[in-house]
Amino acid sequence: MRIELTVNGEKHLIEAEPEETLLKILRDKLGLTGAKKGCDTGTCGLCMVILDGKTVKSCQIKAKKLKMNKVVTVEGLGKPGALHPLQKAFIEHDAVQCGFCTPAMLIVALDLLSRNPVPSREEITKTVSKVLCRCTGYIPIIRAIESLAEENKRKLTSKNKPQT
Numbered sequence: 001m002r003i004e005l006t007v008n009g010e011k012h013l014i015e016a017e018p019e020e021t022l023l024k025i026l027r028d029k030l031g032l033t034g035a036k037k038g039c040d041t042g043t044c045g046l047c048m049v050i051l052d053g054k055t056v057k058s059c060q061i062k063a064k065k066l067k068m069n070k071v072v073t074v075e076g077l078g079k080p081g082a083l084h085p086l087q088k089a090f091i092e093h094d095a096v097q098c099g100f101c102t103p104a105m106l107i108v109a110l111d112l113l114s115r116n117p118v119p120s121r122e123e124i125t126k127t128v129s130k131v132l133c134r135c136t137g138y139i140p141i142i143r144a145i146e147s148l149a150e151e152n153k154r155k156l157t158s159k160n161k162p163q164t
């Protein structure tokens, strides 16, 4: 079957088997290896991408369910020399821990901040727990996301301040 996907703003016409997963398509057909294959059973969250505005585990999405969808992967965030603020915050807070969980952590954080620019620590913790870190832990990642939430709060407060 042929599917049309817009990935990180770029349109692709892709030949895929109906049972092939979005994760496999991204990695093997489009060369976007940021999303990782951890469990392949919908448990670990390492394959997280944004599909039509919602985070999904791409290992659980079959090609037969796809039709002209918009996908954002970690590769769509920023580039060397022009990093996304989230990527910068992860670097500044030592939250870039390993190549397995970091791409998915960035994706869930991006989704959270786009829906709620000033999330609480509880909301941030709940969000990052969608992605399983098997080794280092979540604290630096939470701090990185929290730093952006604080920055957003400052911006919103100064915008709403009455001009004198």
Ligand code: FES
Pocket: 036, 037, 038, 039, 040, 041, 042, 043, 044, 045, 046, 047, 048, 057, 058, 059, 060
């Ligand atoms: S690889 Fe998709 S949830 Fe683990």
Ligand code: FES
Pocket: 097, 098, 099, 100, 101, 102, 132, 133, 134, 135, 136, 137
């Ligand atoms: S799995 Fe990446 S740091 Fe734990």
